[in-house]
Amino acid sequence: MHWQDIVISIGQWLMTAALIPSLIGKDKPAFSSSLMTGTLIAIFGVTYATLGLWSSTVSSAACALVWFILALQRYRSRS
Numbered sequence: 001m002h003w004q005d006i007v008i009s010i011g012q013w014l015m016t017a018a019l020i021p022s023l024i025g026k027d028k029p030a031f032s033s034s035l036m037t038g039t040l041i042a043i044f045g046v047t048y049a050t051l052g053l054w055s056s057t058v059s060s061a062a063c064a065l066v067w068f069i070l071a072l073q074r075y076r077s078r079s
Contacts, residue, residue: 005053012041012059019066023073031074038067 022028045060 002053005048005055008048008053009055009059012056012063016059016063016066019063019070022070023066028070028074028077031071031078034067034071034074038064038071041067 028034041060042064045057045064048054048056048060
């Protein structure tokens with residue numbers, strides 16, 4: 001396992017954990033920001049997979065999923 005894989009995955013898990021208050025709270029980030037961030041992190045995850053950084057790939061997928069859930073929550077709150 002590459003040391004970079006460990007560092008990136010720990011950072012992604014911490015960012016994902018930092019989003020929990022937004023997931024369960026009333027205030028949500030802007031829809032466009034959430035969607036763009038989720039998309040970019042998902043692209044990073046694909047990039048990590050091509051490099052064989054599997055822990056980073058999984059942590060990126062989890063982080064992207066949380067951002068997409070936030071985008072969906074924001075979208076539903078506008079309706």
